[in-house]
Amino acid sequence: MNNLEIHTIESLKFEDLVSEYKERLYWHIRRMVISHDDADDVLQNTFIKVYKNLHNFNGESQVYTWLYRIATNESLTFIKKRKRTTHISNEEVQESLVTNLTSDPYFNGDDAQLKLQQAIDTLPTKQKQVFVMKYFDELQYNEISEILGTSEGALKASYHHAVKKITEYVTAH
Amino acid sequence: MKSKKENNKQQFNIPLGYFESFENRLLTELKFQELFPNKNDGFSVPAQYFEKVEQVILNQNKPKGKLVEYNFKTIAATVAAIAAVLLVLFNVVNPIEKEMQFDSLSITSLENYFEEEERVQDYLSAEELSTIENSTSIFDNETVSEELIYEYVDQDIVQSSLLDQ
Numbered sequence: 381m382n383n384l385e386i387h388t389i390e391s392l393k394f395e396d397l398v399s400e401y402k403e404r405l406y407w408h409i410r411r412m413v414i415s416h417d418d419a420d421d422v423l424q425n426t427f428i429k430v431y432k433n434l435h436n437f438n439g440e441s442q443v444y445t446w447l448y449r450i451a452t453n454e455s456l457t458f459i460k461k462r463k464r465t466t467h468i469s470n471e472e473v474q475e476s477l478v479t480n481l482t483s484d485p486y487f488n489g490d491d492a493q494l495k496l497q498q499a500i501d502t503l504p505t506k507q508k509q510v511f512v513m514k515y516f517d518e519l520q521y522n523e524i525s526e527i528l529g530t531s532e533g534a535l536k537a538s539y540h541h542a543v544k545k546i547t548e549y550v551t552a553h
Numbered sequence: 554m555k556s557k558k559e560n561n562k563q564q565f566n567i568p569l570g571y572f573e574s575f576e577n578r579l580l581t582e583l584k585f586q587e588l589f590p591n592k593n594d595g596f597s598v599p600a601q602y603f604e605k606v607e608q609v610i611l612n613q614n615k616p617k618g619k620l621v622e623y624n625f626k627t628i629a630a631t632v633a634a635i636a637a638v639l640l641v642l643f644n645v646v647n648p649i650e651k652e653m654q655f656d657s658l659s660i661t662s663l664e665n666y667f668e669e670e671e672r673v674q675d676y677l678s679a680e681e682l683s684t685i686e687n688s689t690s691i692f693d694n695e696t697v698s699e700e701l702i703y704e705y706v707d708q709d710i711v712q713s714s715l716l717d718q
Contacts, residue, residue, distance in 0.1 A: 398610050403603055409598055420602075424610055477630060481595075489595015496589060521674040550561045552587050 394431055401444065402424045402427075404517070405451045411512045412455040413443035414497075416486040426451045445526045448519075451507065452527060460524035475501060492550075505543055507512040510535055 405426060410419040429450050437446055462473055478501045481487045481494060489497070500508055509528065513519045514535075521532040528535070 394614065395611060398607050402607055402610070406598070406603070406606075407594075407596075416596075416598060420606065423606065424613065427610045428614060486597045486599065487595050488597050489593065491593035492589060492595060497595065516592065529715060540578055540581065543585050547581060547585045547588060551584075 394434060397430060397434075397443070397447065398427055401447050404444075405447060408512065408517055409451055409455050410501075411505065411516055412452075412509070413458060415484070418458065418462075420465070422451070426454045429434050429454065438526070441524070443525055445523050448513075448523075449527045456505075495550050495553060496546065496551070499546040502549060503545060506530075507538050507542040507545070510538040511546070514539050 387492050402423065406419060406423050409422045409426070412544075413419050413422055426447075429468065430447060433450075437443075441449075459473075463469060478498050481497060489495075494539075500511065502513065506528075510524060510530075513524045513527070514521075519527075521535050524535050530538075
């Protein structure tokens with residue numbers, strides 16, 4: 381169990397949450413929005429929302445899954461807003477970001493990692509979320525279920541489909 | 554006696570088609586791990602980013618004094634209170650009219666009031682009515698025609714008194 385999942389409501393301090401969770405939330409957000417600058421904005425928005433709603437946290441979920449849910453929602457809101465302001469589809473924006481990863485100063489992956497990002501980019505939003513949470517963030521299905529509000533059975537099916545599609549994409553390219 | 558293996562078969566169930574899909578899922582996972590032996594996404598961050606961003610977030614969310622939440626009721630009550638105070642002050646500084654006295658009423662306005670008021674006798678005593686009548690022209694002989702008098706006085710009483718004569 382994560383050492384911070386034993387936090388009680390009474391012991392929640394905003395400074396501690398930022399200190400403990402900023403990196404994990406950043407990487408989750410970064411894998412969703414791709415660009416570092418965008419991830420930086422979304423991370424700050426996430427903690428602003430956490431700060432404003434800290435008194436509303438009722439302890440029914442783990443602290444981490446609560447934070448993760450806010451970060452996930454903020455990422456999706458950001459992606460939707462970006463679609464409205466740029467007047468081009470999310471898929472086109474994401475494709476452009478992934479295509480330009482080679483020129484991104486904060487991407488230093490090799491060819492395999494670049495292909496992996498391109499393959500992830502082809503996935504539907506839900507499958508992408510499940511894959512990122514399971515594979516990179518190493519969350520348990522019950523935690524992902526709590527964050528996304530989807531049954532564990534459906535999550536397992538989504539993850540399997542995602543892995544299969546990625547494997548097929550990388551093999552074909 | 555049933556073997557342990559048979560017992561397990563009866564006690565536990567599995568999802569429909571589990572063994573058929575298991576092989577397929579296993580091979581997919583093995584192929585994926587072969588392609589990506591290291592779990593790395595290739596992303597990086599600027600130097601000292603996490604130290605800096607923590608400070609930025611904490612500075613953004615520092616308490617800035619007590620926040621007062623306004624709503625429509627609060628605003629309406631405040632505006633009403635200010636308006637009431639201003640109205641009182643205005644009346645004190647510029648009184649519009651003094652307390653109304655009977656003496657200050659004009660004769661014409663009194664006459665108009667009584668002409669329009671049909672049941673004035675319900676509200677005034679006989680003495681008061683007499684005083685008013687003497688002070689106004691509404692009951693002057695010149696203004697009261699004979700027809701009006703006949704209408705006012707019960708016709709039967711007049712006729713019977715004439716017959717008696």
